[in-house]
Amino acid sequence: MKALLLARVNAGAVAVLAVLTLSACLLVGGLPRAMQASFDDALRKDLRAAGADQIDLTVRYEPRGGDSGISSHAMFMQFDDIFRGKMPAALDRIVTPAGAGTSHLSLKSVNTPMVGTTTKFLNVGWLSNGDRQVTWVEGRAPAATKDNVMEIGVARTAVGGHMGFALGATYRIGATDPTTVKVVGVFEPKRAEDPYWRHNQEFLQINEVVRPGAADADLYYTALIDASSLPALQDSDRRVVYAWIMGVEPGQVGTQGFTGVLDALNDFTRELGLMSPSFSPYVLDTRLKAVLESFMDELATAQTILYLLLGGLLVVALGVAALATQLVTERLDPTLSLMRARGGSLARITWTGTSVIALATLPAALIGYGLSYLVPGGTTPIVHLAPALVPLTALAFAAVRQANAHRSPLNERRGDVASPRPSARRVTLEILVIGLALGGAYMVRSRGLATDVATQGQDPFLLLVPVALTLAAALITLRCYPYPLRLVVWLASRGRPAVPFLGLTRAARARSFSTLPVLILLPALAVAIFASVISTGLTRTQTLAAWQAAGAPITMRTDLEYDAAAIERIKQVPGVETVVPAQTGRVQLGIGTQKLEIIAIDLAAYRDLAKDSPLDLPAPPTGDGIPALVSPDLRDRPKLDIGWQSRMTLTPKGEIASVPGFFHGSMFALVPFDANERAGTRTAVNALLIKGDADVAALTAAAKVDSRVTTYAQRHAAIVEDPLTEMIQLALLVVTLALAAYAIVAVIVSLVISAADRTAALSFLRTLGLSTGQAQRLTVLEVSPLIVITALVGLGLGLGLPAALGPGIDLSSYAGDLAVDPTDPDLLTPILLGVGLTVVAILGALVHTTITRRRTLGSVLRVGD
Incomplete structure (x- = not known):
C-alpha cells in the first residue's frame, strides 16, 4: 500500500504532526538567529559607546633622536600600507580603508612651550584629511612654511580667551631653536560630534592642567598646519608623535569572530614589535581588546540563560514531535497489522509506516527551516542542526516503534489490565540517571562554574544538569505516582459509587504510552516556570535599580x-x-x-x-x-x-x-x-x-x-533597552508561551491517542447503564491524576531550578548591577501555568466524552464483544 494513500486516509493526524514539526523547526531555527542578532547589536552598541578614540587601532611612533625619514604625505601613506599589510585578516576585515571613516594620519608636536610664558603651550599638528573636516570662517587655510615662519590655523574657540590667539598674530614656540608661527586662519569643525574629532580634541579646545602646588593651570592647545610644513617640523628639535589611525567599523565586528579579533590584536602587536626601529618602537594604542573582554562577561551570562532556554525548548519540541508521531502510527496500526498478517515483511511494514511520517515531517521541517531565515540575525551551527533533529527524531521514533509493534503478526497486547513490571536493566538505568542528576546539581552548587566562556565554552554542568534533573524528576514521578493512587483506589473501593473506583483504577493502570506525555509535560512546565521566574525577578530588579539610580521620579541637582x-x-x-x-x-x-x-x-x-x-x-x-x-x-x-x-x-x-x-x-x-x-x-x-x-x-x-535632571524613566530605559536585556526578556517570553502551548498540545494529543481505548471502555460501561454525567466524571478521574501530579512536580522543579543553578545565572549586568534574586518568585504566573494545564486536561476529557456520546454502540463494539 502506498504511503501517500495512508497519509490521505489519516490526514488529520498527519496534519497535526506537520504543523507541530513546522512550528518546532521555526522556533529552534529562528530563536538562535534572533539571539545572534542581539549579541551583535549589543557588542556594536558597546563599541560605539566607547568612542572611536578607544576602539580604533592607532600605531604611534615617537622618534628618539635622529631623522624619522617621514617628511611628506606620500611617505606617511607608504608606512600606512606597510602596517595594513602586516595586519591579520581578522583585523583587516573590521578597519576602514585609508581616508575613510575615522582612518587618517597625523603628526603632532608635544609639550611645546610658548616663548615668554611658563604656563602656555602651543603645539602644532597635521591631519591627513583635515581640510575635509573644517570650514575656514576667517582668513584662509595654512600654506607652506616660508621665511622660517610656519603658518597655522586655530579653532574659533581658541581665539581670544586665556590663550589670546588672534588672526594675523605671530608667536614664538620651542624651548630650544624657537620657531615663529603665524595665525592665518580661524576654523570651525564641520561636525564637531563626528567620531573623527575624538582623536583630535586638542585642535578644538584648550586643555587646562593643574599641577600639584601650582597657583595657575597650564594651558595646552594644538594648531593646524599644512602638509607642506611637514619638512620644517621634521627638521626641528621638537618632540613629535607620528600616528597612523586605522578606524574600526563597529558594524563589521560580530560575536562570531570574537576570539579571532582578540588573537589578531596580539599578533599585530607582536608584528609591530618585530619591525620597530631600535630605541623607537611602533606602539599599538587601542582599548579595543579591553572593550571586547569587558563585553565577554556580559555575553557569557546571556548565552548561558538563552542556550539553557533553547535546550529546554528543543527537548520539549522533540518530545512533542515524537508524541505526534505516536498519534499517527497508532492510526496506522490496524492497516499495518493487516498487511503484516497477510505476509508483509517487517522491513516493508516499517518502511511504509516511516514513509508516512516522512511525508508529514520532511516538507514541514524544510518550510519551518526556511521561514526561520526571515528572522534577522547571524547563522550559527545550531540554526542548521536543531531543525534537522526534529524530523530525524520523529522518523527514528516511528521506525523503532513500528518495528517493535509489528515484529510478530497480529501481535495485539493490552496494557490496561495490569501494570507491566519493569526489567532490572531499566530500573538500574533509571537509578543511574537520578544519581547523576543529583550529583551534577551538587557539583554545580559546590564547585561553581567555568567562567572563561570565550575560550572554554559553556560549562557542560550548567547545560546538562537541568536536563538531567528534569529527566530524573519525570522518572521518579512515573515510578511513584501509582502507589499513592492505589491507596486512593482502595479507599474508593470501600464506597458504594462505582465511578471513582473505575476512573482511578484506569488511571493507576495507565498504558505505557503515558510515559511520553509525562516526559514532555514535566520539562515543558519546569522550563516555562523557570523562565517566568527569571523574567519576573529580572523585571522587578530592573525597576528597583532604576529607582535606586534616580532616587525619585524626577531628581534635580545644581x-x-x-x-x-x-x-x-x-x-x-x-x-x-x-x-x-x-x-x-x-x-x-x-x-x-x-x-x-x-x-x-x-x-x-x-x-x-x-x-x-x-x-x-x-x-x-x-x-x-x-x-x-x-x-x-x-x-x-x-x-x-x-x-x-x-x-x-x-x-x-x-x-x-x-x-x-x-x-x-x-x-x-x-x-x-x-x-x-x-x-x-x-x-x-x-x-x-x-x-x-x-x-x-x-x-x-x-x-x-x-540644573542636572535625572528621571526614573530615563534610568529604566537605559537598563531595559540594552539589546542583550531585550533579547533575554523576549526569549523568556517566547519560550514560556511556546512551552505552555506544547504542554497543552501534549495533553490534547495524549487524550486523542487514548481515545479509542477509552471509548471502547465507556461503551461497555454504557451497556451496563453508565450515564453521560458518570462517563464524564469517570474520564476526568482517569486523566486528571497524572496531569495534576506532573503539574505539581513541574511547578516545584521550575521553582527549584533557579536555586539549583544559582552560580550560573548572575543577571546583575542586565539589572543595573543589582543582584537578581530568582529564589523569591512571584508565584502567580507559575501557578497559572500549572492550573491552566490541568484545566485544559479536564476540559479535553469533558469534550471527548461529549463527542463519544453521539456514537452508537454498534460503531464501537465488535461482534462477540
Missing part, C-alpha cells in the same frame, strides 16, 4: 542653589505633585584631608514620596544634637566631627546602605533637613526630589539655574 522662589515656581509646573528639597555636599571629616558625602533631607517626606516604589527607606534618625544615618564603614564611630557650612558634630543613630540617587558604597551620612540650622547656619538647597510627570524642559526653565 552646583548653585534653589532659593524659595525657584522651588515655588517648580511646584507650579504642570505635572508636579510633590517636591522634597535636600542639601548635599562633600565635607571635611575631622581635621584631616578625609572627605565625607552628606545629604540633609526630610526623610519622612522622602518616604512618603517613594511609598509606591520598591525603595525600602529607613525611619528618620532621632535624638539630641544632629542625629545621622551613616554608611556601614562609619557605624562604629560614636561621633563624627565634620566641617560643612560650619563645624558640627553628628551622632550616628543607625546604618543605611545607600541613599538612592545620591550615594552608594562610599562614606556618607544622612542628616535631618535642618541640620545646618541646628548648627547655626542656613540650609542651602541644591537638590530637589520631585514626584509627578512633569516636562523636564519646563522644570529647568522654572529653576532659572543650571
Whole structure:
C-alpha cells in the first residue's frame, strides 16, 4: 500500500504532526538567529559607546633622536600600507580603508612651550584629511612654511580667551631653536560630534592642567598646519608623535569572530614589535581588546540563560514531535497489522509506516527551516542542526516503534489490565540517571562554574544538569505516582459509587504510552516556570535599580542653589505633585584631608514620596544634637566631627546602605533637613526630589539655574533597552508561551491517542447503564491524576531550578548591577501555568466524552464483544 494513500486516509493526524514539526523547526531555527542578532547589536552598541578614540587601532611612533625619514604625505601613506599589510585578516576585515571613516594620519608636536610664558603651550599638528573636516570662517587655510615662519590655523574657540590667539598674530614656540608661527586662519569643525574629532580634541579646545602646588593651570592647545610644513617640523628639535589611525567599523565586528579579533590584536602587536626601529618602537594604542573582554562577561551570562532556554525548548519540541508521531502510527496500526498478517515483511511494514511520517515531517521541517531565515540575525551551527533533529527524531521514533509493534503478526497486547513490571536493566538505568542528576546539581552548587566562556565554552554542568534533573524528576514521578493512587483506589473501593473506583483504577493502570506525555509535560512546565521566574525577578530588579539610580521620579541637582522662589515656581509646573528639597555636599571629616558625602533631607517626606516604589527607606534618625544615618564603614564611630557650612558634630543613630540617587558604597551620612540650622547656619538647597510627570524642559526653565535632571524613566530605559536585556526578556517570553502551548498540545494529543481505548471502555460501561454525567466524571478521574501530579512536580522543579543553578545565572549586568534574586518568585504566573494545564486536561476529557456520546454502540463494539 502506498504511503501517500495512508497519509490521505489519516490526514488529520498527519496534519497535526506537520504543523507541530513546522512550528518546532521555526522556533529552534529562528530563536538562535534572533539571539545572534542581539549579541551583535549589543557588542556594536558597546563599541560605539566607547568612542572611536578607544576602539580604533592607532600605531604611534615617537622618534628618539635622529631623522624619522617621514617628511611628506606620500611617505606617511607608504608606512600606512606597510602596517595594513602586516595586519591579520581578522583585523583587516573590521578597519576602514585609508581616508575613510575615522582612518587618517597625523603628526603632532608635544609639550611645546610658548616663548615668554611658563604656563602656555602651543603645539602644532597635521591631519591627513583635515581640510575635509573644517570650514575656514576667517582668513584662509595654512600654506607652506616660508621665511622660517610656519603658518597655522586655530579653532574659533581658541581665539581670544586665556590663550589670546588672534588672526594675523605671530608667536614664538620651542624651548630650544624657537620657531615663529603665524595665525592665518580661524576654523570651525564641520561636525564637531563626528567620531573623527575624538582623536583630535586638542585642535578644538584648550586643555587646562593643574599641577600639584601650582597657583595657575597650564594651558595646552594644538594648531593646524599644512602638509607642506611637514619638512620644517621634521627638521626641528621638537618632540613629535607620528600616528597612523586605522578606524574600526563597529558594524563589521560580530560575536562570531570574537576570539579571532582578540588573537589578531596580539599578533599585530607582536608584528609591530618585530619591525620597530631600535630605541623607537611602533606602539599599538587601542582599548579595543579591553572593550571586547569587558563585553565577554556580559555575553557569557546571556548565552548561558538563552542556550539553557533553547535546550529546554528543543527537548520539549522533540518530545512533542515524537508524541505526534505516536498519534499517527497508532492510526496506522490496524492497516499495518493487516498487511503484516497477510505476509508483509517487517522491513516493508516499517518502511511504509516511516514513509508516512516522512511525508508529514520532511516538507514541514524544510518550510519551518526556511521561514526561520526571515528572522534577522547571524547563522550559527545550531540554526542548521536543531531543525534537522526534529524530523530525524520523529522518523527514528516511528521506525523503532513500528518495528517493535509489528515484529510478530497480529501481535495485539493490552496494557490496561495490569501494570507491566519493569526489567532490572531499566530500573538500574533509571537509578543511574537520578544519581547523576543529583550529583551534577551538587557539583554545580559546590564547585561553581567555568567562567572563561570565550575560550572554554559553556560549562557542560550548567547545560546538562537541568536536563538531567528534569529527566530524573519525570522518572521518579512515573515510578511513584501509582502507589499513592492505589491507596486512593482502595479507599474508593470501600464506597458504594462505582465511578471513582473505575476512573482511578484506569488511571493507576495507565498504558505505557503515558510515559511520553509525562516526559514532555514535566520539562515543558519546569522550563516555562523557570523562565517566568527569571523574567519576573529580572523585571522587578530592573525597576528597583532604576529607582535606586534616580532616587525619585524626577531628581534635580545644581552646583548653585534653589532659593524659595525657584522651588515655588517648580511646584507650579504642570505635572508636579510633590517636591522634597535636600542639601548635599562633600565635607571635611575631622581635621584631616578625609572627605565625607552628606545629604540633609526630610526623610519622612522622602518616604512618603517613594511609598509606591520598591525603595525600602529607613525611619528618620532621632535624638539630641544632629542625629545621622551613616554608611556601614562609619557605624562604629560614636561621633563624627565634620566641617560643612560650619563645624558640627553628628551622632550616628543607625546604618543605611545607600541613599538612592545620591550615594552608594562610599562614606556618607544622612542628616535631618535642618541640620545646618541646628548648627547655626542656613540650609542651602541644591537638590530637589520631585514626584509627578512633569516636562523636564519646563522644570529647568522654572529653576532659572543650571540644573542636572535625572528621571526614573530615563534610568529604566537605559537598563531595559540594552539589546542583550531585550533579547533575554523576549526569549523568556517566547519560550514560556511556546512551552505552555506544547504542554497543552501534549495533553490534547495524549487524550486523542487514548481515545479509542477509552471509548471502547465507556461503551461497555454504557451497556451496563453508565450515564453521560458518570462517563464524564469517570474520564476526568482517569486523566486528571497524572496531569495534576506532573503539574505539581513541574511547578516545584521550575521553582527549584533557579536555586539549583544559582552560580550560573548572575543577571546583575542586565539589572543595573543589582543582584537578581530568582529564589523569591512571584508565584502567580507559575501557578497559572500549572492550573491552566490541568484545566485544559479536564476540559479535553469533558469534550471527548461529549463527542463519544453521539456514537452508537454498534460503531464501537465488535461482534462477540
